[in-house]
Amino acid sequence: MTGTLTLLRLALRRDRILLPAWITVIVGVIAASAAAIAELYPHAGQRIALGVTIGAAPALQALTGPVFDAASVGGLTAWRATTMTSVLAALMSMLTVTRHTRAEEETGRAELIGACAVGRQAVPAAAVLLAAGANMLMALLITVSLAGQGLPLPGALAFGLAVGGTGWVFTGVAVLTAQLTAHARTANAIAAAVLGVAFLLRALGDAAKVETLAWMSPLGWAQRVRAFADERWWLITLFAVAGAALVAGAALLARRRDLGSGLVPARPGVPDAAPYLRSPMALAWRLQRGSLLGWSVGFAVVGLLFGALAHSVGDIAGDNPQLAAILAAMGGAGALTDTFLSAEMGLLGLVAGAYAVQATLRLRDEESALRAEPVLATAVARRRWSLSHLGAALGGSAVVLAAGGLTAGIAHGFRIDEPVGQGVRMLGAALVQVPATWTLAGIAMLLFGLLPRLTVLAWAALVAFALLGQLGELLQLDDWVRNLSPFAHVPRALGQPVDAGPLLWLGFVTAVLLLAGTATFQRRDVQGG
Template sequence: MTALAGTGVLVRLALRRDRLLLPIWILVIAAIPVATASAIAELYPDVGSRLALGATIMANPALQALTGPIFDPTSVGGLTAWRAITFATVLAALMSIMLVTRHTRAEEESGRAELIGAAPVGRYALPAAAVLVTGLANLLAALLLIAGFAGQGLPAAGSIAFAGAVAGVGLVFAGIAAVTAQLTENARTANALAIAVLGLFLLLRAAGDAAGAEAVSWLSPLGWAQRTRAFADERWWLLAIVAAVAILLVAAADLLARRRDLGAGLLPSRRGPASAAASLRSPLALAWRLQRGLLLGWAAAFAVAGAVFGSLAAGVGDIVGDNPQIADMLARLGGAGALTDTFFATQLSLFALVAGGYAVQATLRLRAEESIGRAEPVLVAAVPRWRWLAGHLACALAGSALILAIAGLAAGLAHGLRIGEPATQAIRILGAALAQIPAVWVLAAITVLLFGLLPRATSLAWAFLVVFALLGQLGELLQIDERIRRLSPFAHSPSLPGGTIAVGPLIGLCLLSAALMAAGLAGFHRRDLNSD
């Protein structure tokens, strides 16, 4: 029996298990760029209007931090690549990370890998099947992208380059997830490590593009995807580099897998004390102990990201230069300070979306604890269900507020130190960041609602985050009705600093969160543990 015996059977099993969720991932990855191309063709039908948009883009570091530079502002394809390739590659990376971890480390953690290994199945069939399924998913997304762009009349070469870049980045992160799955015994930790790497690469790409530092952007696979220059004198050799990196990462994961036992990780778990400390005598204390590593990692990432973007903000006003149109626009808005405030408002809205990811991940710990059987020993004691749930929920709510505060404080201090007003700017940007908290809490509340009423579908909380992000970032471009765009809680957050704050919407978001949490708690009280 070879080491890959049974791979085909496991591929079919994985496709059957993901027959509902996987097509949604593929369709969303393909639909967003195609819909963006259609909207751009309608909104900017002539070269003159596209050039005007391109001038605005190149003059706005905030836009370049969010979506990257534009290489051909004269064509629909060039504008589509600028606007959509970052979103598509991030979604492809997330899909690949979750697929690989779900079908490798999660199978070992649950014990199913050992049962599968007892059958005539090779030692490396399981990870091989996970990588093959992920590669197939990225290939299908690429084919749909090519077909969709062809339907829009875009050039074939640019369509293939765009699709290849998206699929290539997906395969790179499949390799990264395969590596992190070898490092730890816990699927959740493996996912968190891979997503942290994605966040780091996204930060490098954003910081490099905003500051015009090409060398920094080239450190990120997301930067490679942009610099493939789809629809703008394509660089085909970059696709070969992306493919080579993906292959090397998968090979590295294979070498690491040979150095560990089934179910074990290369980073051994620390042995705990024989008896619990007094600080662990409450559900909240236990939840904090379980969640603190995740929170510290997110807090460090937000501190670094906030400091980076804060240091860039002071130079935003320098983009005026000799451009009289931009100078006139700034004069109407209130000067270069208005552009700096717009920069901060844009970045803080992005921080809020990412903090929503933390809120979802931290709240999903409830389902993880229940699934692996650790919730039952706690609840069988004199611990009410609401206290156990409230402990993890408190960590999610307080943690999301904390990381947003850290990002705002770091950004304000970095900006203030550059302009000589550290205390004033720190307080101002901190307040703007805190105004984003109620919208983030709605995502935690949705996750609790799914956990209480539809525990098997708790992963749909990620879908809500993606939908809210799309409504906020692409809703106006895709000409989605304003009433639909306002279904996103982030649409009700104030645009600060520089804008006005309305207390009513923030109170409404808090009340909505409380109602959703109460409904989730009621559902959890009525259902059995480990029920579907």
């Protein structure tokens, strides 16, 4: 452990902007949600009515979890924000740990540091301490922000510890996956898959009211801390023990591998490349096909879940005559089902934006790892090389959206005896999201060409668009602010004709961004910026 504190100070300096930004966003989402709920639902009767509506819709509970105390502002805030902010805390922790562990080994910096008077466990220990400290600070700020709005202090503290505890558990997950593989990208992918499974287990458990499934997920634990609703303090201990066990397991595994390698050995390639690998496009496909397959399978599973639950949304009006009358004027309960499915396609579009950003920024990964220079030293032009990865990003995002939309339509169609028709219908609803998703690829490409050292801003743009979409209406933001997100311009594709105008404009903006990014990449030095 020698040198841990020195490395921790170095990590704090490197992340002096990134970590405060993460924490500010997470705390701000919770504080803003509490303020908006207090303004929109000032009376207990209104809040209870909302809670009854949520309790009658398994589809809504799959997205955000159950309501444990609908009568209080704090209870509704916990329902609305716990899952979202817990996922953000998990992502913050995973990316932070991988950045300061496996990525350091992959680039060779960890070996240089290890040549000094530094202990073998100092690098991962500093990363774990950094992530743990960030989660503790975040929990404290959540507590202060909610208590400052007049909410009960015990509930505010439980809320903060639940979100911070989730981040701590996924700190352990990330440091464990960093021992398995030699590449930071793969370690992040495995940790993200664990997070995805955790979300699905919680969603299925809450929707089907199978507590066993929800208790298998740290996201389910965060909900069941029951902030502002007779808090379960013993669950905080479960977070602490689970995270510590994962970190301890990672420390034991680290002793069984060499520096720079993973426990799962990399498979050697064949001596001679296949004939089809003679073009930049084929190389880009070879590099990105595993990621595309994983994303497609994930979208297909989530689509099945959304499609299976969509039919239950129409049941909300069963015991509510007033809502039934409103829905009848709108076109019946099917209108509510279409609204739910349209919202879920919008959510899948946002997540597909993450794939588009990741696939586009593979250009930066190849450049940073010095693998781009040997390719560009041949007769391959820069434009051709960059367009090959852009093709994988644009085509891949359309494929993953198609997988989610098609499976959602088929699952919903089987519930109403119309699998083929609903499959085609939902496929179209998913593909309508493609132009907005491509806009994120355009932003990533422009940053790669113009400011390659600031490509992280593409991820910041994705988070900003997600928050505008999920919280813009709740926070009653001005239309011009909400319209900054390309996803705000995507027309509904269910229940009404599709207006092609906004889609054409998004396509035009994407083309401008891609051309500008490609042109600026032509003019800068490789490894420059």
